[in-house]
Amino acid sequence: METLIANLGLLVQNRQRELAELCDCDPADLPLILRQIRALNPKPGLAFDHAPAPVFPPDLIASQGAGGWRVELNRDTLPAITVQEDRLADGAADPAARAARRKALAEARALALALDRRGDTLLRAAAVLVARQSGFLERGPAHLQPLTLEDVAAELGLHASTISRAVAGRMIQTGPRALPLRAFFSRALPGQGHGEAVSRDTALDFVNRVVGGEDPENPLSDDAIVGLADRAGLQIARRTVAKYRATLGLASSYERRRQAVMGG
Incomplete structure (x- = not known):
């Protein structure tokens, strides 16, 4: 061996x-x-190794009230720096020591300011995500809207790389569950050039629902599903329908008809 x-x-x-x-x-x-x-x-x-996986507290907390969703930072998880100002008299040390103290204080203030800015960017980005994806939070992944880093960055007047760094690895508590902020992003699927662009989750849900409700002896072709999506105001290309039908484990209309006949 x-x-x-x-x-x-x-x-x-x-x-x-x-x-x-x-x-x-x-x-x-x-x-x-x-x-x-x-x-x-x-x-x-x-x-x-029987040690349970560590559970980390969320970085943000989203709560729904009468006025909509509200997002706040979880202060317990955020690093904090308290800068103690120099209380020594100017003559209490030699010039080199005073210069070193002034430099250290300036660096500490800069670090505290950077942490405040990072927290502010995280909070603003999360507020945009929750506002734009309220349907996702309230009704599930099928209602996830197309939203990219570039979209959030444009709304906040920042660069997409800044948003990417701000949300990386961050979690938000939304009622009984915690979600990664990355779950709020979804790119629009390629379509036919008209109708409303949809996210991957929306397309998957639509294809699954229409195939699940079809007449087994007269199943819907991919072109027919595209037509239904168009009438529903959704923009889904035929190749997208075929791709996600396969992802869902759904056979072609020919195979579904053959299975219905053999099963009957």
Whole structure:
């Protein structure tokens, strides 16, 4: 077994006879040995690690009231710096020490200001995401609207890279669940050039619903689904319908009709 593992390169090169000779076995035995290797656990130590995954508190909290959604920073998770001003008299140290104190204080103030700005950018970006994706929060992923980093950056007058850094790894508490801020972004799908652009989740939900409600003996073609989407005011291209139908595990209209006939 050790010899086989040490010479797996021969297997990749289809030099099975040479590998069998090194392992002192018959070439017909190699598939059985390989199946045994594939059945092994590559990380056996994990079976002894019973420590639960750490749960980190959210960076923001969104709550819904009579006036809509409200977003605030979770101050418990934000780093804070308190700068103590220099209280020493000017003559209490030599000029070099005073200069070093002034430099250290300036750096501390700059760091505190940078943290405040970062928190402000995070809060403003989250407020835009929650306002633009309220349907997603209230009714689920099918109501996720197309929204990109560039859209949020344009609304706040910032660069997209600034928004990307601000939301990276950040979580927001929305009622009973916590969501990554990245979940609020969704690019518009390519369409036919008219109608309302939709997000990936909206397209998936639409395709799943219309196929689920079709007449099994007269299933909808991809072109028919595009037509239904167009009448519903949604912009979904035929290739998108085919792609997401496959993602959902839905067969073509021909196969669905054949399955209905065979099942009947």
